[in-house]
Amino acid sequence: MRIDQQVMNNICVLIPRGRIDAVSAPIFQEQLTTGDDDNKVVDFSDVEFMDSSGLGALVASTRRLRAQHGDIKIACLYDKVRRTFELTHADRLFDIYDDTEAAVRSFAPEKSE
Amino acid sequence: MKTLLIIKANTFAWLQAVFPDRTPLMASVCNKPLMEYLLDFAIMCGSRHIRLATDMSPAKVEAVFGDGGRWGVELTYALIRESDDLAAVLLKNSRYCFGSRLLVMEGCFFLRYDKQRDYASFMKTAAPGELMSCATGRILIHDDTPFQPALEADESPPPMALTHLQSIGDLYRQSLRVLEHDAHQYVLPSYNTEGDVYLGRNVMIARSARIEPPVIIGDHVQIHKKAVVGPNAVIGRNVIINAHSQVRRSVILDKTYVGDHLVLDQKMVGGCQLVDPSKDTMVKLEDAHLLSSIQILQGWERNRFQRLGHGALAAFLWVCLAIPYVVLSFALKLRGQWRRKEETYWANRRGRTTRLAGVSFNSSGLCGRIAARLALDRYPLLGRVILGDLALIGTRLLTSTVANRAIIEMDASYRPGIFNYVEAENWPVPEPDQDIINNFHLARQTLFYDLVMMAKVFLNKLNKETALCESISK
Amino acid sequence: MRERITLEVPPDLQFLRLASTAGAEAARCTAIAVGMEKQDAFVHAVELAVSEVFTNAVKHKHASSHAWRVMIHFAINGRILEVVVKDRNRPFDLDSAPKPVLDTLPASGYGLFLVKHAMDTVMVHREADGNVVTMAKMVKPEGAS
Numbered sequence: 187m188r189i190d191q192q193v194m195n196n197i198c199v200l201i202p203r204g205r206i207d208a209v210s211a212p213i214f215q216e217q218l219t220t221g222d223d224d225n226k227v228v229d230f231s232d233v234e235f236m237d238s239s240g241l242g243a244l245v246a247s248t249r250r251l252r253a254q255h256g257d258i259k260i261a262c263l264y265d266k267v268r269r270t271f272e273l274t275h276a277d278r279l280f281d282i283y284d285d286t287e288a289a290v291r292s293f294a295p296e297k298s299e
Numbered sequence: 300m301k302t303l304l305i306i307k308a309n310t311f312a313w314l315q316a317v318f319p320d321r322t323p324l325m326a327s328v329c330n331k332p333l334m335e336y337l338l339d340f341a342i343m344c345g346s347r348h349i350r351l352a353t354d355m356s357p358a359k360v361e362a363v364f365g366d367g368g369r370w371g372v373e374l375t376y377a378l379i380r381e382s383d384d385l386a387a388v389l390l391k392n393s394r395y396c397f398g399s400r401l402l403v404m405e406g407c408f409f410l411r412y413d414k415q416r417d418y419a420s421f422m423k424t425a426a427p428g429e430l431m432s433c434a435t436g437r438i439l440i441h442d443d444t445p446f447q448p449a450l451e452a453d454e455s456p457p458p459m460a461l462t463h464l465q466s467i468g469d470l471y472r473q474s475l476r477v478l479e480h481d482a483h484q485y486v487l488p489s490y491n492t493e494g495d496v497y498l499g500r501n502v503m504i505a506r507s508a509r510i511e512p513p514v515i516i517g518d519h520v521q522i523h524k525k526a527v528v529g530p531n532a533v534i535g536r537n538v539i540i541n542a543h544s545q546v547r548r549s550v551i552l553d554k555t556y557v558g559d560h561l562v563l564d565q566k567m568v569g570g571c572q573l574v575d576p577s578k579d580t581m582v583k584l585e586d587a588h589l590l591s592s593i594q595i596l597q598g599w600e601r602n603r604f605q606r607l608g609h610g611a612l613a614a615f616l617w618v619c620l621a622i623p624y625v626v627l628s629f630a631l632k633l634r635g636q637w638r639r640k641e642e643t644y645w646a647n648r649r650g651r652t653t654r655l656a657g658v659s660f661n662s663s664g665l666c667g668r669i670a671a672r673l674a675l676d677r678y679p680l681l682g683r684v685i686l687g688d689l690a691l692i693g694t695r696l697l698t699s700t701v702a703n704r705a706i707i708e709m710d711a712s713y714r715p716g717i718f719n720y721v722e723a724e725n726w727p728v729p730e731p732d733q734d735i736i737n738n739f740h741l742a743r744q745t746l747f748y749d750l751v752m753m754a755k756v757f758l759n760k761l762n763k764e765t766a767l768c769e770s771i772s773k
Numbered sequence: 774m775r776e777r778i779t780l781e782v783p784p785d786l787q788f789l790r791l792a793s794t795a796g797a798e799a800a801r802c803t804a805i806a807v808g809m810e811k812q813d814a815f816v817h818a819v820e821l822a823v824s825e826v827f828t829n830a831v832k833h834k835h836a837s838s839h840a841w842r843v844m845i846h847f848a849i850n851g852r853i854l855e856v857v858v859k860d861r862n863r864p865f866d867l868d869s870a871p872k873p874v875l876d877t878l879p880a881s882g883y884g885l886f887l888v889k890h891a892m893d894t895v896m897v898h899r900e901a902d903g904n905v906v907t908m909a910k911m912v913k914p915e916g917a918s
Contacts, residue, residue, distance in 0.1 A: 207793070208828040209786050235793070237824045238883035266817050268378065272356045273821075273890045274883050277378035284377060285394035292390060361814065362913065368811075 189217050194290045198223040199261075203232040206240030214240060218247035224256020227289040231262035236270050245276065257281075261289040300422060301348040301395065302341035302402045303441075304334070305388055307381055308355045310407035310435055313466050317581055318569050321552065322359045328409060328470065329477045329533055330488050330499075330517050334360060337404050338370060339486065340412060344402055345419035350395050352377040352388050389441065398443055406436020409462040409473045414484050416457035425456070433461040468576035471567045474533045474550050478513050487515060499536065517553065523738065535569075539742045541735060556742055558586075559735045606687040608746040612753060613684035613691050624678045627670045628658075636661040643699040646688070648713045652699045653688060655680055672760045680717040690716035692723075692749050692756065694737040714741055723755035774806040776849045781842040784831045784860065789824060792845055796823030796856060799847040803854040804912050815912055818891040823856060825884040826906050830860040841903075852912045856892075861903040 187210035190201040198221060206214050218226060228244070230236075248258045260282045263271065271277045283289035308315075311323030325332050334351070341349050349372050351357055357376045367374025375395070379388050385405065389396055402422060404410075412418065427442040438461065464470055477485065482495070489497035495513035499520065504510065508522045511529035517536035522528055527545040535553035540546060544561040551557065552569030567574040573582045631637040637660045646653040658679055662671035670676075683689045689696075693716030697703035707713045720740035721733045740752065780795055782788045800819035804812035823845065830843050844859040889895050892908040899905070 205790060207789055207824055208832070209789055235820065235824075237793075237821055237828070238887050239828060241883055263378070265376075265813060268376070269358070269814060269817055270821065270887070271378065272358055273887055275356070277356075278354065278380060281380065281391065282378050283391045283393070285397075288390050288393040358814070365811070 187213065189214065191217075194227075194287065195294065197225055197227055197290045197293050199227045199229055199286060199290065201229045201232060205234055206236040206243070208237070208239040211239035211243040215243035215247055218243065218258065219250055224251050224254045225293050226251065226256070226258050227261055227286060227293075228258060229261045229286045229289075230267050231264065231286075233267050236267045238270075238274075241270060241274060241276060245279070248279070257293075259283065259289045259292060261286040300345050300402060300419075301399045302344070302346040302350070302404065303388070303392065303396065304337055304341075304349065304351045305379070305385070305403065305405040306334070306351065306353045306355070306407070307379075308353075309381060314470070317467050317572060317574060318552070321569065322355075324353065324355055324357065324360045325363070326464075326470065327535070327552075328473045329482070329485075329515055330497075330535055331485065332360075332363070333407070333409065333464075334364070336410060336485065338364070338367075338372070338374075340410055340418070341402060341404070342370060342372060343412070343414065343418045344422040346372065346402060348373050348375075348395075348399075350375045350377055350392060352379045352392060354379050354381045354383075396441065396443065400444055401441040403439045403441055404436070405439075406433075407464045408433050408436035409464055410438075411458075411460045411462065411481065412484065413458050418457050418459075421456055431459060431461055434463040435465050436461060436463070466576075466579060467567055467574045467581075468579055471550050471574070471576040475531050475548065478515055478533060479531060482513070488517070489515065490518075505542075511547075521742075523559070539738070541738060556739065558739070605690070605746060609691040609749065610685045610687055612750065613681045617678070617681045617685065620673055620675065620678055623669070623673055624675050627666050627673075627675060630666045631660050631670060634664070634666070636664070636667055644696045644715065645699050645703060645707055645713070646715065648707055650704070653683075655683065655696075674718070674757070674760055677717045684717060690714055690749075692716040692718040692720060692752050694741060695719045695721070695733060718753065718756050720752055722759060723752040724759075774803075774849055774851065776802075776847075778847040778849075780845040782827070782845060784834050784841065784843050786828070786831050789827055789831070792827040792843070793820050793824035795845065796820050796847070799849065799856070800854055800910075803849045803852070806849065807852050807912055809912055809914060812912055815910065819854060819856065819910060822888045822891045822895075822908055822910075823858070825888045826858045826908070829865075829884060830858065830862060830904075833862045833865070834860075835862045853909055854912075855907065855909045857908075858906045859900065859903055864899055865897065865904060 187202055187204035187206060190203065192199045192201065200217055202214060204210070218228070244258065251258055258280070260280045262284060263282050271280070281292065283292065306324060308323060311326065314321065314323050314326055324334060327333065328336065338349060349367060351360060351374070361376060364374055377392050379391060383391065385403070400423070422440070425440055427440045429437055429439040431438055438459070462469070462473060464473065487497050488499065490500045491498045496510060497515040499516055499518035501518055502516055502520045504522045505524040505526070507524045508526045508528070511527065514529040514532045514534070516528070516534040517538065519537045520534055521539045523540060523542040525543045526540045527547070528534065528540060529547060531548045532546045533550040534540070534546070535551055535555065537554045538551050538557070540557045541559040543559050544557050544563070546557065546563045548565045549563045550567045552567070555569055557563065557568065565575070565577060567576055571584045573584055574580070628637060637658065639656065639658055641654060641656045643652050643654045656679060658676050660670060660676065661667050680689070684691045693714040696715040696717070697707065720737045724736060778799060780792065782792050797816050797820035800816040804810065804815055827843060827845070841861040846857040848855040848857070888908065892910045894909045896907045897904055
């Protein structure tokens, strides 16, 4: 799995590509928790599959960032990965956006035009 | 024009409090999910894209509605949180909403409209903002595009009314209102409609039962002998109404068993919960013979799987009882207490018969008593269960007489077994009640259930002396 | 359609994708064989369950004197797909895995929970020094509740 990074409006956007499973979850978690940004957006548009390992990495990272008063927001969660969220009710814990820019904007609503 | 449906769990708290096992998103009026009424209206307003945004799992909705292909629309799903207000929901669905005129339906309500009128034109030109609201929901127009003022304001807006839904009584009243007055405005789910009677698929109605319109009956419903359904009855899917019961001005939710000789008048019933909508009181009935929920068999548990399961259990019994059978049959034959007999029985409801070679014996004396407790009179029939001809446990085996044929035709279920469920009951059941008991258990049966019932049968036999000799011949 | 497909996969995470996509394809074959092509939820559920069970088998790999393989067996019986996964690990109890309390944001514990909710039936029993996880799921037509 490859993870691309972008910065939009000073918010770090991670774009994992491929499968997030027991093989790639450790890399995913590392990318989520390194760096100075406590606010991150994860764009799932190019994720073809995620199991509990990926979800665990996401949840662990979110817990860590929220303890530092940051957050992780989810963008472009399509059907397949959405169902993994639903089955575990993880959708109750995350703000999920259908657009990456909207997720970025949600971090600083007062700054948007 | 696109539509956004916003449905949150807290608007259905009243439903969950009474029927916690039922999915709020699939709450129905007249057997049609509320969501489908909203879908129909959205399509009437010219929407070809509809999104459901909810904080509940949409899996069950998705299983029924899929991607909206059956309605000719694209239906998508979005996950929101309970705390999200309208602005937050719109932001979370900004890609969907961007650049479109949006019809937003938010909350929990029933929408009445006149399907002869043109809602699509009205929605194209109505000013953005709230169109109407009630205590539990609202409909509004959200528009990112430059607003086009209505070019002709000569027509009054087409009629629309929102009715709040915030109690079981509201749901009950809406169901009966639609059935009695507004059925023509909506496409109610039915496979076969005659006048004011809407019937689903696989509905079995005993010949002596009576249906008094208006009535709507869902799929996979059994109505047993001399039951009366209607007038003004909404019967959900997978419901059994047992003999002599009456259901009028009532709503029976999916997967409910209504026992025999019950009168339900102005009630709403689901599983073992009985609601009086006029007083908003609720009673949970503990006697499962009166009212209970039905566990729906997965289709694959029937037939082959069931037959294999019963066959395997029969094979196990055949092995365990082989030595006692050989020894005790020899002993009883020596004493002249052993008789072979052959009889023809109705094998199924469709009229097939089967000839069974059974035995009967006198259960006096030590050998007779032991043989009775081990149910050895059924032993020769275990082979038929292993071959898959008969169930191990089911309803009573009825001999192939004309009178019994009439009984089978009058009743809606007959699945004979070499043991029957009455034998698993903890108390002697008078003969008139035996069919009711057997039907009750048959409605709830699964392979595991049958295994438990068989264990109870043998426990009963080992604990009490029972006369087994006549067990097959009745 | 009645078909049996068996894979013997070394207990190594580098074969995780192979195992779970095999599950997805077996599910797709099941759905197509009964004429239901759009069954994404069914296919995804099977892929997820196989991924979880195989991951578990690898992560709890018990060192053995013999090199062993994870046996993954797919049985297509009409509308039902049965998946059997056999390992050589120590016993585990399906019911002992508690439901994760998501509000506390636990980092793990979702795997078995996901399997139980993704598949229609899940059972575990012991056989020849290993665990046998048997799961089944039925293709349901759209519109069936």
